[in-house]
Amino acid sequence: MEILQESGKTLLHIRSHFQGLTKTEQKAAKYIMEHAPEVIYLSVTELASRADVGETTVLRLCRKLKFQGFQDFKLSLAQDLVQPMDYLHTEITDQDDAASLTQKLITSHIHTLEQTRELLNPEELGKAVDILYEAADIQFFGVGSSGLTAVQAAQSFLRIGKRSGAGTDTHFQAVEAALMTGQSVAVGISISGSTKDTNDNLMLAKRAGARIIAVTSNARSPITKIADIVLLMVARENPLQSSSLSAKISQLSIIDLLNAGVSLRMKDQALKYKELTAKATSDKLY
Incomplete structure:
Protein backbone atom coordinates (compact mmCIF):
# COMPACT_ATOMS: atom_id res chain seq x y z
CA MET A 1 0.00 0.00 0.00
CA GLU A 2 1.29 3.44 -0.85
CA ILE A 3 2.44 5.45 2.18
CA LEU A 4 0.58 8.73 2.63
CA GLN A 5 2.43 11.96 2.01
CA GLU A 6 3.38 13.26 5.45
CA SER A 7 1.40 16.44 6.03
CA GLY A 8 2.51 17.19 9.61
CA LYS A 9 5.48 16.98 11.92
CA THR A 10 4.43 13.71 13.58
CA LEU A 11 4.63 11.59 10.42
CA LEU A 12 7.84 13.32 9.40
CA HIS A 13 9.19 12.51 12.86
CA ILE A 14 8.37 8.84 12.34
CA ARG A 15 10.04 8.88 8.92
CA SER A 16 13.21 10.44 10.31
CA HIS A 17 13.49 7.82 13.08
CA PHE A 18 12.44 4.85 10.96
CA GLN A 19 15.89 3.33 10.35
CA GLY A 20 16.74 3.41 14.05
CA LEU A 21 13.72 1.33 15.02
CA THR A 22 13.63 -2.41 15.63
CA LYS A 23 11.93 -4.62 13.03
CA THR A 24 8.70 -4.89 15.02
CA GLU A 25 8.72 -1.14 15.72
CA GLN A 26 9.22 -0.50 12.00
CA LYS A 27 6.22 -2.74 11.33
CA ALA A 28 4.06 -0.62 13.66
CA ALA A 29 5.50 2.62 12.28
CA LYS A 30 4.80 1.58 8.70
CA TYR A 31 1.21 0.74 9.56
CA ILE A 32 0.79 4.16 11.19
CA MET A 33 2.19 5.95 8.14
CA GLU A 34 -0.04 3.96 5.76
CA HIS A 35 -3.21 4.36 7.84
CA ALA A 36 -2.68 7.63 9.71
CA PRO A 37 -6.29 8.95 9.36
CA GLU A 38 -7.60 5.70 10.91
CA VAL A 39 -4.98 5.44 13.66
CA ILE A 40 -6.26 8.52 15.50
CA TYR A 41 -9.49 6.60 16.21
CA LEU A 42 -7.83 3.38 17.44
CA SER A 43 -6.92 2.21 20.92
CA VAL A 44 -3.44 0.87 21.56
CA THR A 45 -4.94 -2.65 21.56
CA GLU A 46 -6.61 -2.16 18.18
CA LEU A 47 -3.49 -0.65 16.59
CA ALA A 48 -1.31 -3.47 17.88
CA SER A 49 -3.74 -6.05 16.48
CA ARG A 50 -3.97 -4.40 13.07
CA ALA A 51 -0.21 -3.92 12.81
CA ASP A 52 0.33 -7.50 14.03
CA VAL A 53 2.64 -6.45 16.86
CA GLY A 54 2.40 -6.43 20.64
CA GLU A 55 0.96 -3.53 22.63
CA THR A 56 4.36 -3.05 24.29
CA THR A 57 5.88 -2.51 20.83
CA VAL A 58 3.45 0.34 20.14
CA LEU A 59 4.13 1.92 23.54
CA ARG A 60 7.88 1.54 23.09
CA LEU A 61 7.64 3.18 19.67
CA CYS A 62 5.80 6.16 21.16
CA ARG A 63 8.47 6.59 23.82
CA LYS A 64 11.26 6.38 21.22
CA LEU A 65 9.50 9.15 19.30
CA LYS A 66 9.61 11.24 22.52
CA PHE A 67 5.90 11.05 23.33
CA GLN A 68 4.69 10.50 26.88
CA GLY A 69 2.41 7.69 25.76
CA PHE A 70 0.03 6.50 23.08
CA GLN A 71 -2.62 9.14 23.80
CA ASP A 72 -0.01 11.89 23.59
CA PHE A 73 1.12 10.46 20.25
CA LYS A 74 -2.46 10.30 18.90
CA LEU A 75 -3.12 13.88 19.95
CA SER A 76 -0.07 15.07 18.04
CA LEU A 77 -1.04 13.00 15.00
CA ALA A 78 -4.62 14.31 15.09
CA GLN A 79 -3.40 17.91 15.22
CA ASP A 80 -1.44 17.23 12.05
CA LEU A 81 -4.26 15.51 10.18
CA VAL A 82 -7.48 17.14 11.33
CA GLN A 83 -8.54 20.54 10.07
CA PRO A 84 -9.90 23.00 12.68
CA MET A 85 -13.57 22.50 11.80
CA ASP A 86 -13.24 18.73 11.37
CA TYR A 87 -12.91 18.01 15.05
CA LEU A 88 -16.07 19.96 15.82
CA HIS A 89 -17.92 17.63 13.52
CA THR A 90 -16.83 15.81 10.41
CA GLU A 91 -19.57 17.25 8.20
CA ILE A 92 -19.74 20.79 9.57
CA THR A 93 -18.24 23.63 7.55
CA ASP A 94 -17.84 27.30 8.29
CA GLN A 95 -20.50 27.94 5.62
CA ASP A 96 -23.26 26.19 7.59
CA ASP A 97 -26.09 28.29 8.99
CA ALA A 98 -28.10 27.45 12.12
CA ALA A 99 -30.55 25.26 10.21
CA SER A 100 -27.74 23.24 8.62
CA LEU A 101 -25.98 22.79 11.97
CA THR A 102 -29.22 21.56 13.53
CA GLN A 103 -29.86 19.10 10.71
CA LYS A 104 -26.32 17.72 10.63
CA LEU A 105 -25.73 17.34 14.36
CA ILE A 106 -29.10 15.85 15.25
CA THR A 107 -28.91 13.48 12.29
CA SER A 108 -25.46 12.42 13.49
CA HIS A 109 -26.77 11.75 17.01
CA ILE A 110 -29.67 9.70 15.64
CA HIS A 111 -27.22 7.70 13.52
CA THR A 112 -25.07 7.02 16.59
CA LEU A 113 -28.09 5.72 18.50
CA GLU A 114 -29.12 3.51 15.59
CA GLN A 115 -25.62 2.03 15.37
CA THR A 116 -25.57 1.44 19.12
CA ARG A 117 -28.91 -0.38 18.86
CA GLU A 118 -27.47 -2.66 16.16
CA LEU A 119 -24.26 -3.30 18.11
CA LEU A 120 -25.83 -3.96 21.51
CA ASN A 121 -26.34 -7.65 22.29
CA PRO A 122 -29.86 -8.15 23.76
CA GLU A 123 -28.77 -11.28 25.62
CA GLU A 124 -25.93 -9.44 27.34
CA LEU A 125 -28.26 -6.54 28.12
CA GLY A 126 -30.72 -8.95 29.72
CA LYS A 127 -27.98 -10.50 31.87
CA ALA A 128 -26.88 -7.03 32.97
CA VAL A 129 -30.45 -6.12 33.98
CA ASP A 130 -30.70 -9.36 35.98
CA ILE A 131 -27.58 -8.81 38.05
CA LEU A 132 -28.35 -5.12 38.61
CA TYR A 133 -31.82 -6.07 39.84
CA GLU A 134 -30.32 -8.63 42.24
CA ALA A 135 -27.51 -6.33 43.45
CA ALA A 136 -27.46 -5.08 47.04
CA ASP A 137 -25.44 -2.08 45.89
CA ILE A 138 -24.08 -0.69 42.61
CA GLN A 139 -20.99 1.40 42.01
CA PHE A 140 -20.35 3.16 38.69
CA PHE A 141 -16.74 3.83 37.69
CA GLY A 142 -15.49 6.29 35.09
CA VAL A 143 -13.18 9.27 34.75
CA GLY A 144 -13.31 12.42 32.67
CA SER A 145 -16.38 12.57 30.45
CA SER A 146 -17.25 8.96 31.31
CA GLY A 147 -17.08 9.98 34.97
CA LEU A 148 -19.93 12.41 34.34
CA THR A 149 -21.94 9.58 32.79
CA ALA A 150 -21.17 7.44 35.86
CA VAL A 151 -22.56 10.14 38.18
CA GLN A 152 -25.72 10.42 36.07
CA ALA A 153 -26.09 6.64 36.10
CA ALA A 154 -25.76 6.45 39.89
CA GLN A 155 -28.41 9.15 40.32
CA SER A 156 -30.84 7.40 37.98
CA PHE A 157 -30.55 4.09 39.86
CA LEU A 158 -30.71 5.76 43.24
CA ARG A 159 -34.06 7.28 42.28
CA ILE A 160 -35.59 3.83 41.77
CA GLY A 161 -34.38 2.62 45.15
CA LYS A 162 -31.12 0.90 44.21
CA ARG A 163 -28.25 1.93 46.46
CA SER A 164 -25.79 3.39 43.97
CA GLY A 165 -22.75 5.60 43.92
CA ALA A 166 -20.13 7.10 41.64
CA GLY A 167 -17.06 8.73 43.14
CA THR A 168 -15.42 11.61 41.31
CA ASP A 169 -12.00 11.08 42.89
CA THR A 170 -10.14 7.98 41.71
CA HIS A 171 -8.68 7.35 45.17
CA PHE A 172 -12.15 7.32 46.71
CA GLN A 173 -13.26 5.11 43.83
CA ALA A 174 -10.54 2.66 44.80
CA VAL A 175 -11.77 2.64 48.42
CA GLU A 176 -15.36 2.00 47.29
CA ALA A 177 -14.20 -0.78 44.99
CA ALA A 178 -12.21 -2.51 47.73
CA LEU A 179 -15.26 -2.48 50.05
CA MET A 180 -17.60 -4.17 47.57
CA THR A 181 -18.87 -7.69 48.20
CA GLY A 182 -20.30 -10.67 46.36
CA GLN A 183 -23.69 -8.92 46.46
CA SER A 184 -22.31 -5.85 44.66
CA VAL A 185 -22.15 -4.90 40.99
CA GLY A 193 -11.80 0.54 27.40
CA SER A 194 -8.17 1.35 28.16
CA THR A 195 -8.55 3.89 30.97
CA LYS A 196 -6.09 2.75 33.62
CA ASP A 197 -7.81 4.22 36.69
CA THR A 198 -11.18 2.74 35.74
CA ASN A 199 -9.73 -0.68 34.96
CA ASP A 200 -7.62 -0.75 38.13
CA ASN A 201 -10.67 0.03 40.26
CA LEU A 202 -12.75 -2.60 38.48
CA MET A 203 -10.03 -5.14 39.28
CA LEU A 204 -10.23 -4.15 42.94
CA ALA A 205 -14.01 -4.65 42.83
CA LYS A 206 -13.62 -8.02 41.10
CA ARG A 207 -11.15 -9.23 43.74
CA ALA A 208 -13.65 -8.16 46.41
CA GLY A 209 -16.22 -10.46 44.79
CA ALA A 210 -18.31 -7.95 42.84
CA ARG A 211 -19.71 -8.76 39.41
CA ILE A 212 -18.49 -6.48 36.64
CA ILE A 213 -20.36 -4.82 33.76
CA ALA A 214 -18.38 -2.87 31.16
CA VAL A 215 -19.84 -0.20 28.87
CA THR A 216 -17.33 0.51 26.10
CA SER A 217 -16.97 1.07 22.37
CA ASN A 218 -13.94 -1.22 22.07
CA ALA A 219 -14.71 -4.95 22.07
CA ARG A 220 -11.02 -5.88 22.29
CA SER A 221 -9.94 -3.51 25.03
CA PRO A 222 -8.52 -4.38 28.47
CA ILE A 223 -11.81 -3.59 30.25
CA THR A 224 -13.53 -6.46 28.41
CA LYS A 225 -11.08 -8.93 29.95
CA ILE A 226 -12.12 -7.79 33.43
CA ALA A 227 -15.87 -7.70 32.83
CA ASP A 228 -18.38 -10.49 33.28
CA ILE A 229 -20.77 -8.70 30.92
CA VAL A 230 -19.80 -6.33 28.08
CA LEU A 231 -22.24 -3.81 26.60
CA LEU A 232 -20.94 -2.25 23.41
CA MET A 233 -21.84 1.25 22.31
CA VAL A 234 -20.76 3.37 19.34
CA ALA A 235 -18.33 6.24 19.79
CA ARG A 236 -15.82 7.21 17.16
CA GLU A 237 -13.55 9.88 18.61
CA ASN A 238 -10.09 11.12 17.82
CA PRO A 239 -8.15 12.89 20.61
CA LEU A 240 -9.47 16.30 19.51
CA GLN A 241 -13.05 15.05 19.86
CA SER A 242 -12.86 13.73 23.42
CA SER A 243 -15.96 14.36 25.52
CA SER A 244 -18.09 14.61 22.39
CA LEU A 245 -21.82 14.77 23.00
CA SER A 246 -22.37 12.01 20.46
CA ALA A 247 -20.39 9.55 22.58
CA LYS A 248 -22.18 10.64 25.75
CA ILE A 249 -25.59 10.15 24.13
CA SER A 250 -24.55 6.60 23.26
CA GLN A 251 -23.38 5.90 26.82
CA LEU A 252 -26.49 7.40 28.39
CA SER A 253 -28.78 5.42 26.09
CA ILE A 254 -27.33 2.19 27.51
CA ILE A 255 -27.67 3.48 31.08
CA ASP A 256 -31.28 4.37 30.32
CA LEU A 257 -31.93 0.87 28.93
CA LEU A 258 -30.46 -0.71 32.05
CA ASN A 259 -32.45 1.58 34.33
CA ALA A 260 -35.70 0.91 32.46
CA GLY A 261 -35.08 -2.84 32.54
CA VAL A 262 -34.46 -2.86 36.30
CA SER A 263 -37.46 -0.55 36.89
CA LEU A 264 -39.73 -2.98 35.06
CA ARG A 265 -38.44 -5.83 37.21
CA MET A 266 -39.07 -3.79 40.37
CA LYS A 267 -42.50 -2.63 39.15
CA ASP A 268 -44.47 -0.87 41.95
CA GLN A 269 -41.37 -0.60 44.14
CA ALA A 270 -39.56 1.50 41.55
CA LEU A 271 -42.55 3.81 41.18
CA LYS A 272 -42.77 4.19 44.96
CA TYR A 273 -39.11 5.19 45.22
CA LYS A 274 -39.43 7.60 42.30
CA GLU A 275 -42.28 9.33 44.12
CA LEU A 276 -40.32 9.43 47.38
CA THR A 277 -37.21 10.91 45.76
CA ALA A 278 -39.31 13.41 43.81
CA LYS A 279 -41.01 14.59 47.00
CA ALA A 280 -37.62 14.83 48.76
CA THR A 281 -36.50 17.46 46.26
CA SER A 282 -39.82 19.14 45.51
CA ASP A 283 -39.32 21.89 48.10
CA LYS A 284 -36.11 22.90 46.32
CA LEU A 285 -38.21 24.35 43.49
CA TYR A 286 -40.02 27.69 43.44
Missing part, protein backbone atom coordinates in the same frame (compact mmCIF):
# COMPACT_ATOMS: atom_id res chain seq x y z
CA ALA A 186 -19.49 -2.60 39.55
CA VAL A 187 -20.22 -0.86 36.24
CA GLY A 188 -17.19 0.47 34.38
CA ILE A 189 -17.79 3.14 31.75
CA SER A 190 -14.95 3.81 29.30
CA ILE A 191 -15.14 4.69 25.62
CA SER A 192 -11.68 3.34 24.84
Whole structure:
Protein backbone atom coordinates (compact mmCIF):
# COMPACT_ATOMS: atom_id res chain seq x y z
CA MET A 1 0.00 0.00 0.00
CA GLU A 2 1.29 3.44 -0.85
CA ILE A 3 2.44 5.45 2.18
CA LEU A 4 0.58 8.73 2.63
CA GLN A 5 2.43 11.96 2.01
CA GLU A 6 3.38 13.26 5.45
CA SER A 7 1.40 16.44 6.03
CA GLY A 8 2.51 17.19 9.61
CA LYS A 9 5.48 16.98 11.92
CA THR A 10 4.43 13.71 13.58
CA LEU A 11 4.63 11.59 10.42
CA LEU A 12 7.84 13.32 9.40
CA HIS A 13 9.19 12.51 12.86
CA ILE A 14 8.37 8.84 12.34
CA ARG A 15 10.04 8.88 8.92
CA SER A 16 13.21 10.44 10.31
CA HIS A 17 13.49 7.82 13.08
CA PHE A 18 12.44 4.85 10.96
CA GLN A 19 15.89 3.33 10.35
CA GLY A 20 16.74 3.41 14.05
CA LEU A 21 13.72 1.33 15.02
CA THR A 22 13.63 -2.41 15.63
CA LYS A 23 11.93 -4.62 13.03
CA THR A 24 8.70 -4.89 15.02
CA GLU A 25 8.72 -1.14 15.72
CA GLN A 26 9.22 -0.50 12.00
CA LYS A 27 6.22 -2.74 11.33
CA ALA A 28 4.06 -0.62 13.66
CA ALA A 29 5.50 2.62 12.28
CA LYS A 30 4.80 1.58 8.70
CA TYR A 31 1.21 0.74 9.56
CA ILE A 32 0.79 4.16 11.19
CA MET A 33 2.19 5.95 8.14
CA GLU A 34 -0.04 3.96 5.76
CA HIS A 35 -3.21 4.36 7.84
CA ALA A 36 -2.68 7.63 9.71
CA PRO A 37 -6.29 8.95 9.36
CA GLU A 38 -7.60 5.70 10.91
CA VAL A 39 -4.98 5.44 13.66
CA ILE A 40 -6.26 8.52 15.50
CA TYR A 41 -9.49 6.60 16.21
CA LEU A 42 -7.83 3.38 17.44
CA SER A 43 -6.92 2.21 20.92
CA VAL A 44 -3.44 0.87 21.56
CA THR A 45 -4.94 -2.65 21.56
CA GLU A 46 -6.61 -2.16 18.18
CA LEU A 47 -3.49 -0.65 16.59
CA ALA A 48 -1.31 -3.47 17.88
CA SER A 49 -3.74 -6.05 16.48
CA ARG A 50 -3.97 -4.40 13.07
CA ALA A 51 -0.21 -3.92 12.81
CA ASP A 52 0.33 -7.50 14.03
CA VAL A 53 2.64 -6.45 16.86
CA GLY A 54 2.40 -6.43 20.64
CA GLU A 55 0.96 -3.53 22.63
CA THR A 56 4.36 -3.05 24.29
CA THR A 57 5.88 -2.51 20.83
CA VAL A 58 3.45 0.34 20.14
CA LEU A 59 4.13 1.92 23.54
CA ARG A 60 7.88 1.54 23.09
CA LEU A 61 7.64 3.18 19.67
CA CYS A 62 5.80 6.16 21.16
CA ARG A 63 8.47 6.59 23.82
CA LYS A 64 11.26 6.38 21.22
CA LEU A 65 9.50 9.15 19.30
CA LYS A 66 9.61 11.24 22.52
CA PHE A 67 5.90 11.05 23.33
CA GLN A 68 4.69 10.50 26.88
CA GLY A 69 2.41 7.69 25.76
CA PHE A 70 0.03 6.50 23.08
CA GLN A 71 -2.62 9.14 23.80
CA ASP A 72 -0.01 11.89 23.59
CA PHE A 73 1.12 10.46 20.25
CA LYS A 74 -2.46 10.30 18.90
CA LEU A 75 -3.12 13.88 19.95
CA SER A 76 -0.07 15.07 18.04
CA LEU A 77 -1.04 13.00 15.00
CA ALA A 78 -4.62 14.31 15.09
CA GLN A 79 -3.40 17.91 15.22
CA ASP A 80 -1.44 17.23 12.05
CA LEU A 81 -4.26 15.51 10.18
CA VAL A 82 -7.48 17.14 11.33
CA GLN A 83 -8.54 20.54 10.07
CA PRO A 84 -9.90 23.00 12.68
CA MET A 85 -13.57 22.50 11.80
CA ASP A 86 -13.24 18.73 11.37
CA TYR A 87 -12.91 18.01 15.05
CA LEU A 88 -16.07 19.96 15.82
CA HIS A 89 -17.92 17.63 13.52
CA THR A 90 -16.83 15.81 10.41
CA GLU A 91 -19.57 17.25 8.20
CA ILE A 92 -19.74 20.79 9.57
CA THR A 93 -18.24 23.63 7.55
CA ASP A 94 -17.84 27.30 8.29
CA GLN A 95 -20.50 27.94 5.62
CA ASP A 96 -23.26 26.19 7.59
CA ASP A 97 -26.09 28.29 8.99
CA ALA A 98 -28.10 27.45 12.12
CA ALA A 99 -30.55 25.26 10.21
CA SER A 100 -27.74 23.24 8.62
CA LEU A 101 -25.98 22.79 11.97
CA THR A 102 -29.22 21.56 13.53
CA GLN A 103 -29.86 19.10 10.71
CA LYS A 104 -26.32 17.72 10.63
CA LEU A 105 -25.73 17.34 14.36
CA ILE A 106 -29.10 15.85 15.25
CA THR A 107 -28.91 13.48 12.29
CA SER A 108 -25.46 12.42 13.49
CA HIS A 109 -26.77 11.75 17.01
CA ILE A 110 -29.67 9.70 15.64
CA HIS A 111 -27.22 7.70 13.52
CA THR A 112 -25.07 7.02 16.59
CA LEU A 113 -28.09 5.72 18.50
CA GLU A 114 -29.12 3.51 15.59
CA GLN A 115 -25.62 2.03 15.37
CA THR A 116 -25.57 1.44 19.12
CA ARG A 117 -28.91 -0.38 18.86
CA GLU A 118 -27.47 -2.66 16.16
CA LEU A 119 -24.26 -3.30 18.11
CA LEU A 120 -25.83 -3.96 21.51
CA ASN A 121 -26.34 -7.65 22.29
CA PRO A 122 -29.86 -8.15 23.76
CA GLU A 123 -28.77 -11.28 25.62
CA GLU A 124 -25.93 -9.44 27.34
CA LEU A 125 -28.26 -6.54 28.12
CA GLY A 126 -30.72 -8.95 29.72
CA LYS A 127 -27.98 -10.50 31.87
CA ALA A 128 -26.88 -7.03 32.97
CA VAL A 129 -30.45 -6.12 33.98
CA ASP A 130 -30.70 -9.36 35.98
CA ILE A 131 -27.58 -8.81 38.05
CA LEU A 132 -28.35 -5.12 38.61
CA TYR A 133 -31.82 -6.07 39.84
CA GLU A 134 -30.32 -8.63 42.24
CA ALA A 135 -27.51 -6.33 43.45
CA ALA A 136 -27.46 -5.08 47.04
CA ASP A 137 -25.44 -2.08 45.89
CA ILE A 138 -24.08 -0.69 42.61
CA GLN A 139 -20.99 1.40 42.01
CA PHE A 140 -20.35 3.16 38.69
CA PHE A 141 -16.74 3.83 37.69
CA GLY A 142 -15.49 6.29 35.09
CA VAL A 143 -13.18 9.27 34.75
CA GLY A 144 -13.31 12.42 32.67
CA SER A 145 -16.38 12.57 30.45
CA SER A 146 -17.25 8.96 31.31
CA GLY A 147 -17.08 9.98 34.97
CA LEU A 148 -19.93 12.41 34.34
CA THR A 149 -21.94 9.58 32.79
CA ALA A 150 -21.17 7.44 35.86
CA VAL A 151 -22.56 10.14 38.18
CA GLN A 152 -25.72 10.42 36.07
CA ALA A 153 -26.09 6.64 36.10
CA ALA A 154 -25.76 6.45 39.89
CA GLN A 155 -28.41 9.15 40.32
CA SER A 156 -30.84 7.40 37.98
CA PHE A 157 -30.55 4.09 39.86
CA LEU A 158 -30.71 5.76 43.24
CA ARG A 159 -34.06 7.28 42.28
CA ILE A 160 -35.59 3.83 41.77
CA GLY A 161 -34.38 2.62 45.15
CA LYS A 162 -31.12 0.90 44.21
CA ARG A 163 -28.25 1.93 46.46
CA SER A 164 -25.79 3.39 43.97
CA GLY A 165 -22.75 5.60 43.92
CA ALA A 166 -20.13 7.10 41.64
CA GLY A 167 -17.06 8.73 43.14
CA THR A 168 -15.42 11.61 41.31
CA ASP A 169 -12.00 11.08 42.89
CA THR A 170 -10.14 7.98 41.71
CA HIS A 171 -8.68 7.35 45.17
CA PHE A 172 -12.15 7.32 46.71
CA GLN A 173 -13.26 5.11 43.83
CA ALA A 174 -10.54 2.66 44.80
CA VAL A 175 -11.77 2.64 48.42
CA GLU A 176 -15.36 2.00 47.29
CA ALA A 177 -14.20 -0.78 44.99
CA ALA A 178 -12.21 -2.51 47.73
CA LEU A 179 -15.26 -2.48 50.05
CA MET A 180 -17.60 -4.17 47.57
CA THR A 181 -18.87 -7.69 48.20
CA GLY A 182 -20.30 -10.67 46.36
CA GLN A 183 -23.69 -8.92 46.46
CA SER A 184 -22.31 -5.85 44.66
CA VAL A 185 -22.15 -4.90 40.99
CA ALA A 186 -19.49 -2.60 39.55
CA VAL A 187 -20.22 -0.86 36.24
CA GLY A 188 -17.19 0.47 34.38
CA ILE A 189 -17.79 3.14 31.75
CA SER A 190 -14.95 3.81 29.30
CA ILE A 191 -15.14 4.69 25.62
CA SER A 192 -11.68 3.34 24.84
CA GLY A 193 -11.80 0.54 27.40
CA SER A 194 -8.17 1.35 28.16
CA THR A 195 -8.55 3.89 30.97
CA LYS A 196 -6.09 2.75 33.62
CA ASP A 197 -7.81 4.22 36.69
CA THR A 198 -11.18 2.74 35.74
CA ASN A 199 -9.73 -0.68 34.96
CA ASP A 200 -7.62 -0.75 38.13
CA ASN A 201 -10.67 0.03 40.26
CA LEU A 202 -12.75 -2.60 38.48
CA MET A 203 -10.03 -5.14 39.28
CA LEU A 204 -10.23 -4.15 42.94
CA ALA A 205 -14.01 -4.65 42.83
CA LYS A 206 -13.62 -8.02 41.10
CA ARG A 207 -11.15 -9.23 43.74
CA ALA A 208 -13.65 -8.16 46.41
CA GLY A 209 -16.22 -10.46 44.79
CA ALA A 210 -18.31 -7.95 42.84
CA ARG A 211 -19.71 -8.76 39.41
CA ILE A 212 -18.49 -6.48 36.64
CA ILE A 213 -20.36 -4.82 33.76
CA ALA A 214 -18.38 -2.87 31.16
CA VAL A 215 -19.84 -0.20 28.87
CA THR A 216 -17.33 0.51 26.10
CA SER A 217 -16.97 1.07 22.37
CA ASN A 218 -13.94 -1.22 22.07
CA ALA A 219 -14.71 -4.95 22.07
CA ARG A 220 -11.02 -5.88 22.29
CA SER A 221 -9.94 -3.51 25.03
CA PRO A 222 -8.52 -4.38 28.47
CA ILE A 223 -11.81 -3.59 30.25
CA THR A 224 -13.53 -6.46 28.41
CA LYS A 225 -11.08 -8.93 29.95
CA ILE A 226 -12.12 -7.79 33.43
CA ALA A 227 -15.87 -7.70 32.83
CA ASP A 228 -18.38 -10.49 33.28
CA ILE A 229 -20.77 -8.70 30.92
CA VAL A 230 -19.80 -6.33 28.08
CA LEU A 231 -22.24 -3.81 26.60
CA LEU A 232 -20.94 -2.25 23.41
CA MET A 233 -21.84 1.25 22.31
CA VAL A 234 -20.76 3.37 19.34
CA ALA A 235 -18.33 6.24 19.79
CA ARG A 236 -15.82 7.21 17.16
CA GLU A 237 -13.55 9.88 18.61
CA ASN A 238 -10.09 11.12 17.82
CA PRO A 239 -8.15 12.89 20.61
CA LEU A 240 -9.47 16.30 19.51
CA GLN A 241 -13.05 15.05 19.86
CA SER A 242 -12.86 13.73 23.42
CA SER A 243 -15.96 14.36 25.52
CA SER A 244 -18.09 14.61 22.39
CA LEU A 245 -21.82 14.77 23.00
CA SER A 246 -22.37 12.01 20.46
CA ALA A 247 -20.39 9.55 22.58
CA LYS A 248 -22.18 10.64 25.75
CA ILE A 249 -25.59 10.15 24.13
CA SER A 250 -24.55 6.60 23.26
CA GLN A 251 -23.38 5.90 26.82
CA LEU A 252 -26.49 7.40 28.39
CA SER A 253 -28.78 5.42 26.09
CA ILE A 254 -27.33 2.19 27.51
CA ILE A 255 -27.67 3.48 31.08
CA ASP A 256 -31.28 4.37 30.32
CA LEU A 257 -31.93 0.87 28.93
CA LEU A 258 -30.46 -0.71 32.05
CA ASN A 259 -32.45 1.58 34.33
CA ALA A 260 -35.70 0.91 32.46
CA GLY A 261 -35.08 -2.84 32.54
CA VAL A 262 -34.46 -2.86 36.30
CA SER A 263 -37.46 -0.55 36.89
CA LEU A 264 -39.73 -2.98 35.06
CA ARG A 265 -38.44 -5.83 37.21
CA MET A 266 -39.07 -3.79 40.37
CA LYS A 267 -42.50 -2.63 39.15
CA ASP A 268 -44.47 -0.87 41.95
CA GLN A 269 -41.37 -0.60 44.14
CA ALA A 270 -39.56 1.50 41.55
CA LEU A 271 -42.55 3.81 41.18
CA LYS A 272 -42.77 4.19 44.96
CA TYR A 273 -39.11 5.19 45.22
CA LYS A 274 -39.43 7.60 42.30
CA GLU A 275 -42.28 9.33 44.12
CA LEU A 276 -40.32 9.43 47.38
CA THR A 277 -37.21 10.91 45.76
CA ALA A 278 -39.31 13.41 43.81
CA LYS A 279 -41.01 14.59 47.00
CA ALA A 280 -37.62 14.83 48.76
CA THR A 281 -36.50 17.46 46.26
CA SER A 282 -39.82 19.14 45.51
CA ASP A 283 -39.32 21.89 48.10
CA LYS A 284 -36.11 22.90 46.32
CA LEU A 285 -38.21 24.35 43.49
CA TYR A 286 -40.02 27.69 43.44
